[in-house]
Amino acid sequence: MNSQSNQLAILSRMHDPRDVLDAALDVFDRPVLATSLGPQSIVILDLLHALGRVDAVDVVWLDTGLMPPETEALHDALQQRFGIVIARQRPAHTVLEQEAREGPALWTRDPDRCCALRKVAPMQGVLRDRAAWITGLRRDQSPARAHTETVGWDRRNGLVRIAPLAWWTRDRMWQHLLSRALPYNPLLDQGYASVGCAPCTSPVGAGEDERAGRWRGRARTECGLHG
Numbered sequence: 001m002n003s004q005s006n007q008l009a010i011l012s013r014m015h016d017p018r019d020v021l022d023a024a025l026d027v028f029d030r031p032v033l034a035t036s037l038g039p040q041s042i043v044i045l046d047l048l049h050a051l052g053r054v055d056a057v058d059v060v061w062l063d064t065g066l067m068p069p070e071t072e073a074l075h076d077a078l079q080q081r082f083g084i085v086i087a088r089q090r091p092a093h094t095v096l097e098q099e100a101r102e103g104p105a106l107w108t109r110d111p112d113r114c115c116a117l118r119k120v121a122p123m124q125g126v127l128r129d130r131a132a133w134i135t136g137l138r139r140d141q142s143p144a145r146a147h148t149e150t151v152g153w154d155r156r157n158g159l160v161r162i163a164p165l166a167w168w169t170r171d172r173m174w175q176h177l178l179s180r181a182l183p184y185n186p187l188l189d190q191g192y193a194s195v196g197c198a199p200c201t202s203p204v205g206a207g208e209d210e211r212a213g214r215w216r217g218r219a220r221t222e223c224g225l226h227g
């Protein structure tokens with residue numbers, strides 16, 4: 001086993017996000033932290049900041065052009081809090097251009113295609129020629145994420161995917177977020193458990209998992225970014 005394989009094997013057995021992030025940054029040069037500005041990414045940014053290594057990652061927000069205004073305001077607040085630039089990656093076409101090409105409100109007719117155009121393709125551009133990216137996936141977010149490993153191979157994008165919070169629970173994440181008085185999306189205090197594009201995000205009811213409010217009424221809880 002070569003040295004990087006050894007390091008990845010050690011990394012894959014780690015469950016503490018601080019250890020994971022510190023070790024990952026010893027292995028990979030400037031991994032991308034891809035964020036939707038959800039609470040997971042905010043905790044990761046805070047942990048990186050505490051390690052003194054927040055400048056060692058490229059932080060990229062996938063701005064679909066359909067985000068609620070609360071998310072836009074959070075982008076500014078997070079840049080101020082951590083003293084960093086959170087780059088904004090946009091789709092190839094604006095919402096109006098998409099409407100001219102694909103017809104109105106594509107998300108109501110073909111959300112797979114809408115996500116492919118506005119999320120998956122732009123993120124593939126960000127991840128091209130990169131060795132690793134960091135995501136905020138947690139095992140307890142939904143059944144589709146229940147087997148998330150700390151380190152995995154992202155077949156769709158052809159690079160290593162690191163999930164430092166894979167083993168943290170929702171409660172543990174919120175404990176960190178609140179104890180550190182970190183900024184977060186105010187919609188999370190209004191019944192939303194996960195905030196994405198405004199047309200495809202709704203509040204969740206008691207007993208529903210965190211992703212249940214995304215694409216309400218459809219048999220999908222993922223946009224395709226995570227394979």
Ligand code: SF4
Pocket residue numbers: 064066106107110111112114115116118119196197199200223
């Ligand atoms: S979440 Fe909805 S609006 Fe956003 S890209 Fe996907 S289908 Fe389109």
